[in-house]
Amino acid sequence: MEAFYIVLLVGTVLVLAAALSSLLAFRFGAPLLLIFLSIGLLAGVDGLGIRFENYSFTFMLGSLALAIVLFDSGFMTPIHSFRLAAAPAITLASVGVLLTTGIFAFAATILLNFNWLEGLLLGSIVASTDAAAVFFLLRVSGINIRDKVRSTLEVESGTNDPMAIFLTIALAELLATGQGFSGLDLHFLFLFVEEMGLGVICGLFGGMMIVWVLNRFTSDRGLAPIFVLTLALLVFSFTGAMGGSGFLAVYVAGIYSGNRKMFAKPQIIRFNEGLTWLAQIIMFLVLGLLATPSQFPAILLPAIGLALFLIFVARPIAVWLSLLPYDFTQQETSFLAWVGLRGAVSILLAIMPVLSGVENGQLFFNTTFIIVLVSLLVQGWTIKPVAHKLGLIIPPRIGAVDKIELDLPGTAHHELISYRVMKDSPILQGERIPRWAMPSLVIRDGRSMRYQYAGRLKENDQVYLFISPAYSKLLDRIFASQVPVDEDDAEFFGAFAISPTRPAKELDAAYGPGLLSANEQNMTVGDLITSRLGGRADYADRIRFGSIILIVRELDEHEHVRSIGISLEPVEPATNLPIFINMREIAHRVRDLIRKYRGKHLAKPGAVPPEGPA
The missing domain is CATH 1.20.1530.20 (Na+/H+ antiporter like fold)
Structure with missing residues (x-):
């Protein structure tokens, strides 16, 4: 012993x-x-x-x-x-x-x-x-x-x-x-x-x-x-x-x-x-x-x-x-x-x-x-x-949020979630709780009270709500502290934004042409990004489109693309060595080399341009 x-x-x-x-x-x-x-x-x-x-x-x-x-x-x-x-x-x-x-x-x-x-x-x-x-x-x-x-x-x-x-x-x-x-x-x-x-x-x-x-x-x-x-x-x-x-x-x-x-x-x-x-x-x-x-x-x-x-x-x-x-x-x-x-x-x-x-x-x-x-x-x-x-740090989508998920017995179709009201959060700036959320209880300074009698919410209040599980992320934004957009964030998301409902043909005409496949000709820009990302776009995802970079700036509550940024400056390569590039990037580089070779060949004195329609 x-x-x-x-x-x-x-x-x-x-x-x-x-x-x-x-x-x-x-x-x-x-x-x-x-x-x-x-x-x-x-x-x-x-x-x-x-x-x-x-x-x-x-x-x-x-x-x-x-x-x-x-x-x-x-x-x-x-x-x-x-x-x-x-x-x-x-x-x-x-x-x-x-x-x-x-x-x-x-x-x-x-x-x-x-x-x-x-x-x-x-x-x-x-x-x-x-x-x-x-x-x-x-x-x-x-x-x-x-x-x-x-x-x-x-x-x-x-x-x-x-x-x-x-x-x-x-x-x-x-x-x-x-x-x-x-x-x-x-x-x-x-x-x-x-x-x-x-x-x-x-x-x-x-x-x-x-x-x-x-x-x-x-x-x-x-x-x-x-x-x-x-x-x-x-x-x-x-x-x-x-x-x-x-x-x-x-x-x-x-x-x-x-x-x-x-x-x-x-x-x-x-x-x-x-x-x-x-x-x-x-x-x-x-x-x-x-x-x-x-x-x-x-x-x-x-x-x-x-x-x-x-x-x-x-x-x-x-x-x-x-x-x-x-x-x-x-x-x-x-x-x-x-x-x-x-x-x-x-x-x-x-x-x-x-x-x-x-x-x-x-x-x-x-x-x-x-x-x-x-x-x-x-x-x-x-x-x-x-x-x-490597430039992989994504600007935070929301600030700090203090959330506790509470388990309900049986097979209830709602979740009981508790949020602590954070400083500078939208809920303190006048943002209202959506009608699909059912607030039930507020704990303030150790005292519990019904939400209806709590008055205006204050910092550090603990709020209990019944919600559908699918809408949890939307409530996170309301109770989270605000995140100021600094210069790095603006640079990360591109020079300007466009609507995802714009036809992809417009993008191809401006920055192509000829960058869209037959299946992509009738897509919107949002559908184009989602398709090239394998069927699901995520916050801050990027794809290359010719000489520009398309960036997912914002998603809605259903995880659909709401806003797209365009960066006119290509992403700096991680290394100048021809490694760590995927098959699509290899194809882009080969195509660029072929275009350069053809351009130099046609620029020579006496070079005959290829036959075709004017």
């Missing part, structure tokens, strides 16, 4: 230190997950002297924590964001991981003197981005970027782990058994298809089960989060036992259940948020304890070289090639290439060579640990400056 109390005391002190360190991290902009990892290193064998060498326990604990993080990540992903980013994200999670593995393996064979199979194993270990690191940094970094870019990063980090795990296990088995490349056959392909297929199927049915159970067998809101957690872990473990990818299954289950109406959903969200924090802290602390920093100097220089190669060469090339078919700008592709953080997933996978008995297994673990540290230092600390440099 004395030993138990000592272990518990040390563990709680470490978790408390990690939690308190988050306050400093938020203040100074430090990558918080790096701090968690560093606390584990400082408490380990080369720091305070805590000796911890249980690789099997660490792998199981880390896998459990990762499953919790992935479920919460899926649960908080809106279905429209998933649909928007599914194709490019899944391409990055499959083709991108394979390309990163192969490109990285080349550098590993040179810097670490590995053979190709060993290089591919290390490449598969570090090929996937870390879900915990990406979700955390994007959600707390305070940057506001296009929904398509953010969703692509989040969905990629949630779906690329199964591919990396499969490759790592397969390659570690080939190395441990001495089969080499001769052991590769169709069996591995069938095994991969089986794992991914079972992961998706079990995830969908698991999500349905979670929603069904929560809406029928719970009566206490305190038990609802416990049901969700245990059912999510049931999906994870059952899928793994069946030979499928439990990580993919729990992520899919999170997406399905998170986008359905469920009993006590606000309580579930708050519980998951706290549990995810705890899972991340414990996962990074234990991984830090497992490392032995005194072994790092022997491989420090080649490991740092590999980390820089991964950041500046392997990841960017893999991202660019994977996203060529998709309509991402050069700036967006550059940002997607940069936010490829490595974290707990890579360190967890680096345990596999040790557990599998691969020769020099500890070398794989130490090299991966250094790569993760460099990634969190270089990329984790620079996400916001890079987004600013």
Whole structure:
């Protein structure tokens, strides 16, 4: 019992230190997950002297924590964001991981003197981005970027782990058994298809089960989060036992259940948020304890070289090639290439060579640990400056808004929402609450009163309203603080605005001609933008139209384009190098070169103009 109390005391002190360190991290902009990892290193064998060498326990604990993080990540992903980013994200999670593995393996064979199979194993270990690191940094970094870019990063980090795990296990088995490349056959392909297929199927049915159970067998809101957690872990473990990818299954289950109406959903969200924090802290602390920093100097220089190669060469090339078919700008592709953080997933996978008995297994673990540290230092600390440099920071649509969604019992078709009246908000400037909203209660200075008797609303009043779920965003604008439009915002949205109902032919006549396809000839400008954006336009979306840029300035309550800006200045390229451009941009550049060549040819003395109508 004395030993138990000592272990518990040390563990709680470490978790408390990690939690308190988050306050400093938020203040100074430090990558918080790096701090968690560093606390584990400082408490380990080369720091305070805590000796911890249980690789099997660490792998199981880390896998459990990762499953919790992935479920919460899926649960908080809106279905429209998933649909928007599914194709490019899944391409990055499959083709991108394979390309990163192969490109990285080349550098590993040179810097670490590995053979190709060993290089591919290390490449598969570090090929996937870390879900915990990406979700955390994007959600707390305070940057506001296009929904398509953010969703692509989040969905990629949630779906690329199964591919990396499969490759790592397969390659570690080939190395441990001495089969080499001769052991590769169709069996591995069938095994991969089986794992991914079972992961998706079990995830969908698991999500349905979670929603069904929560809406029928719970009566206490305190038990609802416990049901969700245990059912999510049931999906994870059952899928793994069946030979499928439990990580993919729990992520899919999170997406399905998170986008359905469920009993006590606000309580579930708050519980998951706290549990995810705890899972991340414990996962990074234990991984830090497992490392032995005194072994790092022997491989420090080649490991740092590999980390820089991964950041500046392997990841960017893999991202660019994977996203060529998709309509991402050069700036967006550059940002997607940069936010490829490595974290707990890579360190967890680096345990596999040790557990599998691969020769020099500890070398794989130490090299991966250094790569993760460099990634969190270089990329984790620079996400916001890079987004600013690339011009991806979107001016805020509304100011600060304090809103709480309250759960109603049964299958009510209305939501009960509470707003705090913010300073300088439109509601204080005389804006009226729409008739479709039903205000019921106002809390002022600790006293509650009916809305009818509250008089004019005041700053910091808490207002409770019944509304239809579809109109929540419109109310946000009324209760939010006002956002002044500065020079940068005006520059972002173009020199002037046009109506989306104008015929696209007028735009083509002014800035074309010949830029519209046959199907686009009879469209309005708003329909043209929506069509070229894949059927859904979002705030601040941009498309190129010849020499100009069309920008979505405003959307109505039904998410239809209300105002369009025109920028006469083309967006500055992220780099002058011919990389990070998509297929459409390549076609534009080829067409411009052909036009220049023809222009120079016709400008020569004696050149004969082509025959045709005057």
